[in-house]
Amino acid sequence: MRLTSNYNKVNIFTSFVILILTGIIYYVFIHAILTDKLDRDLGVEENEIRQYTATYQKLPLPAGFLDQQVAYKEIEGEDVERTFAYTNYFNSKESEEEPGRSLVTSVKLGSKIFRVTITKSRLESEDLVRIILLITLATTLVLLASLLLINRFFFKRIWKPFYTILEQIKSFEVSKTQKIEIEPTRIDEFIELNTSVNAMAERVKQDYRELKSFTDNASHEMMTPLAVINSKLDSLLQTENFTQQQSAYIGDIYYATGKLSRLHRSLLLLSKIENNLISDRQLINMQELINGKIRQFEELFKKNNLKVNANIGSLELNMSKFLADILLNNLFSNAVRHNIDGGEIDVFLDQENLRISNTGKDINIDGMLFERFSKSVESEGMGLGLAITKQICNLYNFNIKHNYLNGRHVFSIKFNGGS
DSSP, rough: OOHHHHHHHHHHHHHHHHHHHHHHHHHHHHHHHHHHHHHHHHHHHOOOOHHHHHHHSSSSOOOEEESEEEEEEEEEESSOOOEEEEEEEEETTTTTHHHEEEEEEEEETTEEEEEEEEEEEOOHHHHHHHHHHHOOOOHHHHHHHHHHHHIIIIIIHTHHHHHHHHHHTTOOOOOOOOOOOOOOOOOOOHHHHHHHHHHHHHHHHHHHHHHHHHHHHHHHHHHHHHHHHHHHHHHHHHOOOOOOHHHHHHHHHHHHHHHHHHHHHHHHHHHHHTTTOOOOOEEHHHHHHHHHHHHHHHHHHTTOOOOEEEOOOOOEEEEEEEHHHHHHHHHHHHHHOOTTTEEEEEEOOSSSSEEEEEEEEOOGGGGGSSSOOOOOOOOOOSOOHHHHHHHHHHHEEEEEEEHHHTTTTEEEESSSSSO
């Protein structure tokens, strides 16, 4: 969930709860105030009745008005407890009952006690409370709608610098000289973010330049001594007579030097792929490339008595032809190296997948198969071929998987957005 959406959700919910609670409290207080006013009016009427009784020694006539009624009833015993209560009030003009508020009290007239019931209409008070409640609800809805619109448009505008920087970070390529443009803003946090992102981008570019320089220098400096060693070994073999043991030693040196050269080239290639230093993208025909690779490996297939089953459809990919050749070369070499005598290799290609499977024994390193220097005990390779293959797939957003099913190693590549 986006930050603004999360903030809007919490803000709107909190505002809604607060406005509802305050509306309820407001309603209760207004209702209490209006009820208290009615009670005071009833008390005033009560005092007038007592004063009239004390002055004239008789009860006022029972009265019935539009909004007030007074009734008397002689009772025996003690005085009635003075109480207020909600009741119904009959409006003779409208010929209907209305909500009312009554005061029940008593007055003495000589030796007689009369219960006095004074009732007032609550209709106007209830209408006023209802109007206040509707106004409160309408105000709440308007405020919530205003908050929603403000959060939608104002926050979208205020967060624009952040999303602009985010989009530039997503499209940032260390090999290019582009700069992250600063979006004009007066928000201190975004100004600091702009500064920090640009400083980080400069450090990354500097590290990239240093790594590229190191890669170039390493390639030159390491290959030269290895070439000199091979050259001297060739000269040594041509000018001296060696014993069988000395020849074996020189053969071991040749083997180690060759392995070191291949290791150097593989690590250098892996470094270039990881840092996206190979950028010769072009539209290549994978069908032709795979068919050509099968012809190149034909002698090895015959030598190991391997049967190749090919189902190759047409597919064009936009990628480096050099890296595509290395990817296929590693997969085919792996299929030959880890096969069995008289085994099979199946090759399948369509618009979305490349699948190369071969018969062979389970090597039990599936979890680390694509790690550097990960190889089985029987393997004579350096353990970098599949690591390079994995990095090539990562570079072009391909998804590569390995499964061991029914005595077969299956390597599947799904071309996610790479075509």
